[in-house]
Amino acid sequence: MSSDVASSPPAITNRGHTLAYSAIPQELLDRIIDFLHDERDALAACSLVHRRWLPASSLHLFSLFRWPPCKTHWYGGSDWHRYACWCRQLLDSSKTLEGIELLFRNSPRISDNVRDLRIVMWTARRTTTPREIAHIFDALPRLQSLDIGNLDFSQGVSLASDQSTPRFLRRLRLGHISSNVDLQNIYDLLSCFETISTLSFQSSDLKATASEPPNVPAVRTKVNTLELLLTHPASGGGWIGGVCAHIDVSSLTTLAVQNPSNTRLNTDALSATLHGLLTRCTALRTLVCHFGVYRGLATYPHPCPTLREVHFVHALQYSSAYVGDAPWLSIRDMLGRPLGATVRDVLFDLELTNITEDEEPEPDVCALEQGFKRVLERMDWAPLAAAVGGLRSVTFDVKLKLLQAVEERDPSRGSTKMYMVSRAWKGQPEVYRVILEGVAGERLAIAARPRLLYRVTFVPIS
Structure with missing residues (x-):
């Protein structure tokens, strides 16, 4: 307990009026705690003031659980290095995920308040299975966002005996998935959720490109926003069809196909993949596409009656004597075709x-x-x-x-x-x-x- 909290009187005094901590109205207490949601030291102090203050403080203190706790390993940051901190020996340990699960199951005050879970492992970690991940988020009843990176789902392990009742997830991000992934394991992971508001999937060019998974459930996972990140230079997005085979594409309202590195893509293959996906999107309202992606959409021959917004994203480097490719060379072709007939709002996101x-x-x-x-x-x-x-x-x-x-x-x-x-x-x-x-x-x-x-x-x- 800090000295400030230890020496505090058991009441709040203001303008000569004394109000006991236990007598503070719950609505006022919630407002105080919510105001301090980013001040972790203040929240920790509040949690020690009175028993009634503890649940509200814990809601913010334990809302995010990130492993490793340092930022060094998160998706190749500017200070990323394999030997940069002590987390490496824990990341390479086969007991890491089991330890995290044990922590949550033995600490209900933490697990009951975790809403955002982020886990990244080294690419050398080849034994991760959907079952290990499912065990962790099964211990988190309030989980809303799950972010997983550098996990290799190459082990053929079914979740059939481990699945809990499917539930809602606000966001699921699968980052840096191995090119040798067993898609069935991805399907098993998705099937743990009835609805995913936003599904973000990043991969190099997956080798498994089956149009239908071996085991398709009767009720597919509903996804409102689908974000697909293309990171392989020659990627044609062949894995997109395999991933989308397990979700209810008719529930999509936003589709974002991103090329954050501005790499040259296999436009012909990408066009075929995206065209097949768009024909199944019957409720799509917003389309977001990066440079290179909208060239693959410029030849789409069919209308999309529900489409209203298109976002074009492009990054451009310039100097006093040089300007790169103009970001809207194919936009006229795209908006001039049936796909753009119902579009009313366009946003250009230029960097x-x-x-x-x-x-x-x-x-x-x-x-x-x-x-x-x-x-x-x-x-x-x-x-x-x-x-x-x-x-x-x-x-x-x-x-x-x-x-x-x-x-x-x-x-x-x-x-x-x-x-x-x-x-x-x-x-x-x-x-x-x-x-x-x-x-x-x-x-x-x-x-x-x-x-x-x-x-x-x-x-x-x-």
């Missing part, structure tokens, strides 16, 4: 990155602003102008990264390390928004102009 060398002087505000304007002016706006005439709204959401390449020599090792840091900026997002609005408004000078919205934010790197 513009400007990199300067270490030895270059700090650019002045005017130089940064003019460079941003030149990038926008050099883009080919003609395809976009031809496509947006019948839309209700077009939104440009630009995230601007100003980076500096730093070279640092390590005398002890005789090697050189290069990394990126955020360059200091003195401009205001409002100035850049006005520039974007001016260029876009000029380039999109069309007769029936839709409502144009603009937003610019600066994004520092960690």
Whole structure:
């Protein structure tokens, strides 16, 4: 117990009025605890004040359980290294998941309040099965979000004897799944849930591409939002059909096909896969696609009567003398086909990155602003102008990264390390928004102009 809490009087005194801790109305108590939801030290102190304060404090204190506890190992962060901390020996241990399960089963005060569970293991961990994972989340009655990374479901272990009653899950993320995964194990894991609000699946190009799983349940898992991350350079998304075979595609309202690394994809194979998926989506309202993905959708020949929103995501690196590929080369073809006939709102999520060398002087505000304007002016706006005439709204959401390449020599090792840091900026997002609005408004000078919205934010790197 901290000294502050230990020396506190058993009452709250304010303006001469004394109110016992036990007499505080529950509604006021909940408001106090909810206000402190991000202050872990304060929540810990509150949990020691009075027995009535403990449940509300525990709800926030134990809402997230992440293993390993450090951020070093989470999906290749900037400081990721295999030997960076003591967690490595625990991650490689075959007893790790069993220990986590034991912790939850023996600590109901923790397990009853965990709503977000995140577990990542080393790729060397080859013995993980859906049964081990199921045992863990079966011990978490309030679990809403499950994030699993670097687990190899290559062992042919059925969950039939271990499944609890299927329940709702707000989010399930399967990250960095092995290319040799046994899809039946993925099906078994999904079948533990009746409804998954958001299913996010990231994999290299899975070798198992069966259109139907060996054991299809009578009632498939309902998914509202499906996020598919393509990470393999030659990926055609052949595994998508296998994953979607187990879910109720007719329940999808949002489909996001992402290519976060902007790798070149097998467009022909991807087109065939996505076309087959779209024909089964009867309630789809929102479509999100990254660069390279919407080229695979540009040839889709059928209408999608329920589709209303399309989000295009693209990352672009530029300098004062170079601008990469324009992000909307295939958008006109896509929106001009039956697929785009019912689309009313389009959002362009653009990430513009400007990199300067270490030895270059700090650019002045005017130089940064003019460079941003030149990038926008050099883009080919003609395809976009031809496509947006019948839309209700077009939104440009630009995230601007100003980076500096730093070279640092390590005398002890005789090697050189290069990394990126955020360059200091003195401009205001409002100035850049006005520039974007001016260029876009000029380039999109069309007769029936839709409502144009603009937003610019600066994004520092960690």
